[in-house]
Amino acid sequence: MRMVSRLVRSLNRTEALVGVWRQGLAVLPRLVWNPWAQVILPPRPPKVLGLQVVFRGNTPSLWLSMSIVTVQLGQCGNQIGFEVFDALLSDSHSSQGLCSMRENEAYQASCKERFFSEEENGVPIARAVLVDMEPKVINQTLSKAAQSGQWKYGQHACFCQKQGSGNNWAYGYSVHGPRHEESIMNIIRKEVEKCDSFSGFFIIMSMAGGTGSGLGAFVTQNLEDQYSNSLKMNQIIWPYGTGEVIVQNYNSILTLSHLYRSSDALLLHENDAIHKICAKLMNIKQISFSDINQVLAHQLGSVFQPTYSAESSFHYRRNPLGDLMEHLVPHPEFKMLSVRNIPHMSENSLAYTTFTWAGLLKHLRQMLISNAKMEEEGFKDPALYTSWLKPVNAFNVWKTQRAFSKYEKSAVLVSNSQFLVKPLDMIVGKAWNMFASKAYIHQYTKFGIEEEDFLDSFTSLEQVVASYCNL
Amino acid sequence: MEEGVVNEILQGPLRDVFDTKQLITDISGSGNNWAVGHKVFGSLYQDQILEKFRKSAEHCDCLQCFFIIHSMGGGTGSGLGTFLLKVLEDEFPEVYRFVTSIYPSGEDDVITSPYNSILAMKELNEHADCVLPIDNQSLFDIISKIDLMVNSGKLGTTVKPKSLVTSSSGALKKRHKKPFDAMNNIVANLLLNLTSSARFEGSLNMDLNEISMNLVPFPQLHHLVSSLTPLYTLTDVNIPPRRLDQMFSDAFSKDHQLLRADPKHSLYLACALMVRGNVQISDLRRNIERLKPSLQFVSWNQEGWKTSLCSVPPVGHSHSLLALANNTCVKPTFMELKERFMRLYKKKAHLHHYLQVEGMEESCFTEAVSSLSALIQEYDQLDATKNMPVQDLPRLSIAM
Numbered sequence: 084m085r086m087v088s089r090l091v092r093s094l095n096r097t098e099a100l101v102g103v104w105r106q107g108l109a110v111l112p113r114l115v116w117n118p119w120a121q122v123i124l125p126p127r128p129p130k131v132l133g134l135q136v137v138f139r140g141n142t143p144s145l146w147l148s149m150s151i152v153t154v155q156l157g158q159c160g161n162q163i164g165f166e167v168f169d170a171l172l173s174d175s176h177s178s179q180g181l182c183s184m185r186e187n188e189a190y191q192a193s194c195k196e197r198f199f200s201e202e203e204n205g206v207p208i209a210r211a212v213l214v215d216m217e218p219k220v221i222n223q224t225l226s227k228a229a230q231s232g233q234w235k236y237g238q239h240a241c242f243c244q245k246q247g248s249g250n251n252w253a254y255g256y257s258v259h260g261p262r263h264e265e266s267i268m269n270i271i272r273k274e275v276e277k278c279d280s281f282s283g284f285f286i287i288m289s290m291a292g293g294t295g296s297g298l299g300a301f302v303t304q305n306l307e308d309q310y311s312n313s314l315k316m317n318q319i320i321w322p323y324g325t326g327e328v329i330v331q332n333y334n335s336i337l338t339l340s341h342l343y344r345s346s347d348a349l350l351l352h353e354n355d356a357i358h359k360i361c362a363k364l365m366n367i368k369q370i371s372f373s374d375i376n377q378v379l380a381h382q383l384g385s386v387f388q389p390t391y392s393a394e395s396s397f398h399y400r401r402n403p404l405g406d407l408m409e410h411l412v413p414h415p416e417f418k419m420l421s422v423r424n425i426p427h428m429s430e431n432s433l434a435y436t437t438f439t440w441a442g443l444l445k446h447l448r449q450m451l452i453s454n455a456k457m458e459e460e461g462f463k464d465p466a467l468y469t470s471w472l473k474p475v476n477a478f479n480v481w482k483t484q485r486a487f488s489k490y491e492k493s494a495v496l497v498s499n500s501q502f503l504v505k506p507l508d509m510i511v512g513k514a515w516n517m518f519a520s521k522a523y524i525h526q527y528t529k530f531g532i533e534e535e536d537f538l539d540s541f542t543s544l545e546q547v548v549a550s551y552c553n554l
Numbered sequence: 555m556e557e558g559v560v561n562e563i564l565q566g567p568l569r570d571v572f573d574t575k576q577l578i579t580d581i582s583g584s585g586n587n588w589a590v591g592h593k594v595f596g597s598l599y600q601d602q603i604l605e606k607f608r609k610s611a612e613h614c615d616c617l618q619c620f621f622i623i624h625s626m627g628g629g630t631g632s633g634l635g636t637f638l639l640k641v642l643e644d645e646f647p648e649v650y651r652f653v654t655s656i657y658p659s660g661e662d663d664v665i666t667s668p669y670n671s672i673l674a675m676k677e678l679n680e681h682a683d684c685v686l687p688i689d690n691q692s693l694f695d696i697i698s699k700i701d702l703m704v705n706s707g708k709l710g711t712t713v714k715p716k717s718l719v720t721s722s723s724g725a726l727k728k729r730h731k732k733p734f735d736a737m738n739n740i741v742a743n744l745l746l747n748l749t750s751s752a753r754f755e756g757s758l759n760m761d762l763n764e765i766s767m768n769l770v771p772f773p774q775l776h777h778l779v780s781s782l783t784p785l786y787t788l789t790d791v792n793i794p795p796r797r798l799d800q801m802f803s804d805a806f807s808k809d810h811q812l813l814r815a816d817p818k819h820s821l822y823l824a825c826a827l828m829v830r831g832n833v834q835i836s837d838l839r840r841n842i843e844r845l846k847p848s849l850q851f852v853s854w855n856q857e858g859w860k861t862s863l864c865s866v867p868p869v870g871h872s873h874s875l876l877a878l879a880n881n882t883c884v885k886p887t888f889m890e891l892k893e894r895f896m897r898l899y900k901k902k903a904h905l906h907h908y909l910q911v912e913g914m915e916e917s918c919f920t921e922a923v924s925s926l927s928a929l930i931q932e933y934d935q936l937d938a939t940k941n942m943p944v945q946d947l948p949r950l951s952i953a954m
Binding site: 158162217219220223244245246247249250251293323324325327328329330358361362368369370371372373375511512513515516517519520521522523525526541542545 | 615616618755757758759761763764766767768769770771772773824834835836837839842843846853854855856857858859860861863947949950951
């Protein structure tokens, strides 16, 4: 029986890990099952608790899942969003599910309900809102989706301007935000109304640019105000350490500090890390952004595709966002999540590789901790978790029978841990150095972001770093 | 302010491109006199010019920036051109002003060019968002080098005989070759590459407002040294990685800069790489990693790179690179200009031509020089920090 497990684990000290395993028909060795009904976690955001209750109360149909609306912002968000929907749908249509047909149908229906809405001529429409301040990328994204023939974006689901944000967080936040607030929120509302049961928002953006970061922070804040009962998870792209945008450190700290207040969870992906995966594991010689985006989409897909709920093996989990948040964000001070996924390999090696669970788990744990032994029991080591969370509570497993994408078995780990502290610390340090010499500040004050706003951001991020370090 | 050049354009192959209602000409010209261009013609034509700007702007859905192309040494380009900057700043304060200025070289045929240049520089410092200085001598050196390489046959069959960067063989219609054509072609290519990411799609777009945002850390320091590679066209379309890397290295060598400057040995404040063609992010990163150790960046901007990838290469090339650097290597050019100015000013040579124009006084000159001196001093201060070790400043500490 396959099981999807969520591994809660983190290298130094972690809050929670969620690992998702997808496997073919082979019998899985015994895995410990932790029904989350018994979990009693330390103070968590009340709305998640509330959502769980609602979930249980409903009479779930065997197939249906709660829907997630995706908001894609800026060039990065839109390019990635396209790859994510493409990956989700091509996986759900893939013939290598390695499970029974009934199983497959349940899986497909669940995936569809979650991310797509149906149209008359049978072409699913992605539940997504595309926002960008210049037209080129959105046009490209819309036409790529339509060309695939498998799915497309809604006709009125995009909002576009002409002039761009100039990599200026202040411009995205203080100028574009208020100016276009009404139109953007209208489009989002229409998309939400289309959902039978709405779970929450998945917002894809980058931290380094102007639209994704500035407008993204503004939109998230608005969503917090208008949809305070729904969950928001922000997927944020951490830029390369060198060479993308010169003011990326400023844009990043402003984004993170604002999102920490208004978002429920921040799922962070580093360009550097994914670049390494492409180079070392997948052996791609000339790595392009579309390669990077595809790897990212693969990781996200393996987290969000349907998995079994805890009640029984025949019901798919209805509310992945809610479940993720409940287990991974036990305290509002700790919101940064990261994802690790295996396997990643080039098409060529796929045919020659066989998978075993023990091997995968070992690899996963090694990736995660980079020095530990890998066994599920090993994840229970209390030394890995903070003192105020018992391992049995912090560790969770999600499973599903159906294989994901082209991999017969795969596992993914979502963790809330001290991993991201080091990169965060670096970014804050660099931004601080630049701030001390007042470089580029005039570009921000031009549009209403004053030095006090910078200082506020620095303070809140130093607080986050300190809290994580003290775990 | 004289009709010859404009008339020629109107009779040339591009006459249909320009709207005849958008032309302003006069008869006599400015006589290489900044004061005549700025004060006399400025006030005379201000309303007309403003009217034409407004008309053009109305046609645009979304106006992002103005490009001003002129020389610094003459009268109209430098005088009237800089007058226009002020007008644009007042009328369209949110629209960026990019200025491509041709600075006079050492052997210049206009004797009063130092006066004109320095007076114009003061206006540029105050009213332009971004200046791309170019000088004729560098352009000329680049042309001679290309001709030498191509004609000597050193590169064998790998190089096409006519370099597309300098000749107009990629242009729409053929016309007679003129003396400055090759040099002007280089500047034209510079502007093409600058706007390529805004015109074409790519995996990492860069608009013009991003140039100003990323490359101008302080409002005064907005002079960007540019370099363009490759300069010759290769017949082999599949470029091996070695050649690609060569392209990046060339962009930082002093022979490829469009100004007499050596950025490698001066301090970088910021650098932008705009790549066109079939180049991916991994190539870009590899080259940045490779070149970084040999370049000196200012302490608070150690990773001061802005990059952009555009998928459409220029005509006839498979890929190209434009590097824009905000670098203290512009300082020697300015210092030299100041010296030439002082040599003339001390003797008060030719000054009467300027002073007899209404509105001009000696204070204009002294103010202009002091503004330039202040700029040079700022660059000096930055240079002084060049070899100092990078110190991390104490950060905010949180009481737990």
